Amino acid sequence: MSSTPIAGHPDLTEMRMRYERASETPTAQVADGVIVLGGLFVALSPWITGFAPMTPTLALNNLIVGLAAAVLGLSFASAFHRTHGIAWTCPVLGAWTIAAVFVISGHVVTLSSLLCNVIGGAVLLVAGLGTMAPAMTATRRA
Numbered sequence: 001m002s003s004t005p006i007a008g009h010p011d012l013t014e015m016r017m018r019y020e021r022a023s024e025t026p027t028a029q030v031a032d033g034v035i036v037l038g039g040l041f042v043a044l045s046p047w048i049t050g051f052a053p054m055t056p057t058l059a060l061n062n063l064i065v066g067l068a069a070a071v072l073g074l075s076f077a078s079a080f081h082r083t084h085g086i087a088w089t090c091p092v093l094g095a096w097t098i099a100a101v102f103v104i105s106g107h108v109v110t111l112s113s114l115l116c117n118v119i120g121g122a123v124l125l126v127a128g129l130g131t132m133a134p135a136m137t138a139t140r141r142a
Helices: 010-023 026-049 056-086 089-103 111-141
Strands: none
Touching (some): 026 111
């Protein structure tokens, strides 16, 4: 049994440096910014495009999912070495945003709600995969 504290363990330091390098790639930086903007778009789109009064449940869903995605994007940009483990949640939020327009709205699907959710969800899905890519390649190389 080792008496070395975990904070000073050389493998932990190497792993943090690897994820820090992964977060500094242009792909990861652009993806993180797109996640923040996509999340804000999803959160605000019900009121900007005007479908919030017709589908208040979908509007609330979009607000919560969009703000969660924006917070995730900010956390990936500021501390990827600590948040890389939850990077998979962003593509899941994107897929849910696409599905939510059909699941939550039911038969009240407007063109604006459909377009906003599909476009916003696709942006979150692709940008989330872009955020995961540098960490996955860094892990594969190690």
